[in-house]
Amino acid sequence: MRDSVWKILRFLRPLIAVSAGLAAGLLVTALAGENPLHVLAILGRSAFGSRYDFGMTLFYATPLIFTGLSVALAFHAGLFNIGAEGQLTLGALAAATVGICFPGVPAVIAPFLAGLAAFAAGALWGAIPGWLRARRGSHEVINTIMMNFIAVGLSSWVTLYLLKNPDSQNPETQAVAPSYLIKHLDFFGDAPLSIALFVALAAVVAIWIFLSKSTRGFELRSVGQSEGAARAAGISVGRMQILAMALAGGLAGLVGVSEVLGNATRFKVGFSPEYGFMGIAVALLGRSRPLGVLGAALLFGALHKGTADLDMETENITRDLSLILQGLVILSVAADGLWAWLDRRRSP
């Protein structure tokens, strides 16, 4: 009896974590002088209230699905990919570059070409720290962080000196050729949501199949579970680490599809509100499972959309305070260790 209760609790634990974080966040808004119920209502309405609102939530969630999957996949191989931010930056830049440099490509294949370029650029950016880890033993956490800086610098330079939009003061590239743009989902009104959402959903399914059904995915997970056991089983640990980081980078690179081909039509320096770093929280909350990542990305999308409106719709809640609310939810999710500790005490 007690055990079944425990099982249910364990299953619900992400939900409990989110609720606790949300409760703490609402408490903070109450301290700021707002009625928490009112805040909650705004949050809910703003995230799910209309087709447009829900479209915005999905719009924010889409890149988070990519980056969440990216971080989760690396976790499965025992690696910590903090480089999703750099990978998505270069992925977006690559999509834009292809779209600008090859304007004559027919619309049937153009988005695929640009998507492939986005994936490849991200994959390269992930594979480099993967290679360094596998062959030189230098830690991927440090290297992916470094690669983020390089990506930002590189993309700014390419944008400003090679592909600059001459009609704008902003640091952005020219627009890609129209044949590259992907279909907008009109159902959600003015929300800039495109069929990139379906690409993200397909990625969720693909990664789920890869990890749980495929032989290669099993080898990759084995490396994450125990490098020693994988090595003794004839699996090349280094090769799996490079593969994992390349795939992780490629997934993050696909943000280029939703951002460049589906939304901005061009690469804008600093377009990402740190989707890459939020991907870490998404992967943690989703417990590195593809479906979990999907759920977590939706939650973060909703929070992102909801808190953005809090600023405008309330007297006392500023942008900073809504970030605190978001942060508390993430913090509460990260407190997972407490549960692991409780689990350890219960079983031998």
Added chain:
Amino acid sequence: MIELKALRKVFGAVVANADVSLKIERGSIHAIIGENGAGKSTAMKMLYGIYPPDSGEIFVEGRLCHWRSPRDAIAAGIGMVHQHFMLAAPYSVFENIVLGVEPLWPAQRQAMREKIKALSAQYGLAVDLDAKIEDLPVGIQQRVEILKLLYQNARILIFDEPTAVLTPQEARNLFANLKKLKSEGKTCILITHKLKEVMEASDQVTIFRAGAVVGEVKTSETSVDELASLMVGRKVSLRAERGAFEAKNVAGGGSKETGPVLRVKNLSLKSSLRDLSFEIAPGEIVGIAGIEGNGQSELLQVLLHPKEYHKKMSGEVSWLGVPSLSGSKTLSNSEIRALGVGCVPEDRHQEAVLLKRPALESFLLGFQRRSRFKKSVFIDSSRLAQAAAEAFESFDIRPRDPALEMSKFSGGNQQKLVIAREFEFSPRALIAAHPTRGVDVGAIEFIHAQILKARAKGLGVLLVSSELDEILALSDRVLVIYEGRIVGEFKHEEFSTGQVTEMDLGRCMTGVAK
């Protein structure tokens, strides 16, 4: 005196302790024996406050105790020497002993040192207080653990598998220490499954089986055979019966191979291996005997992973007639395994299984690329499940649940799974490193039988073990390794006829004689 009354502890669906009652006399050495998973550790962990019992009572020196954590148990005078020592390696012996109650000023430090010195003199536990733990051999580290408990005024000391990490000499020292502790009025509880040690060191024995106490005997009135039967619940043979497994007695026996399964010629690796040459014929078990750290691990690594080491090594190796190391040409580990070379790795937890995953995945590990378990790029899960179910049955792996997390299986069952996996594709050569380390008596017998049965069908085995008994029981030929060299070679017949004794072997292993 300690009394446990009707203790019960359930983990999930597993009843670890059903109804455990036992008494331990003050000032005695009391052995608690049982197979892995019999519940002996669980009972002792309840006594030490790590788990609260679901029901039942614990009395220590007549007082009913409710521990909330080991802290309470320690305060009541109970101490535990864990199998894996709880010492901070970079700290000195003194710092480790006073960890948690560090001295605040010099005079206090001096007083503490005096007290530790007095204890170490009183109990014959000589140790240099200023040595760093990481520089000390494990036998001395264990001594530090004991001193730590004595310093905390422990009157009851629980030893969890204390000899698992010790050399025979260190084990003998430990038993001398236990006797000294006893003569000074301390109570020692020894959790173990090594029956020889029980006979050597203890006064009283409690036998656990399947979560319950099944016997309680005076050591002086029992024998190893009786204890083994009580533990397993049937008669077991402690010596593998090689005769029953000769080729003519096993179905499908008789070798079809002709060339050697492993040929090693002039193999050297930096300073660890020096000019090793030997061969293993089909249907032959070659044992490598030696004190740990004389090159055994390096030999296994080099044989299995020549690609990683080839820059540092020289010589020639071929597996089943295929050169895996010759000149600059090397095979990768997966290529070697694909030839039909099985391996029971040295360190089960680090190298053989995926502890946090369902047992099924550990069963697949290493064979995921075999066509039988593949359907295009996917794992053929139905065939895998079927093969695992059959292996669980034929190797008697308990519980019979391949979906259960690997870490939930006892050590013996984990090892059986590893052996079952390696035998699944009928290897022609097998490296077996410590195949029965940390495995209970019943499973040892079973594993030995499996190896001998496969040998009868032509399997060539390289056996590395720190248990001399095991080497002698299984090997057709024994190579003695000392400082990376083969310093002796003996045939099974020389032992069975008594021409060569264990003492001769021991001298050879320590480099004294050839």
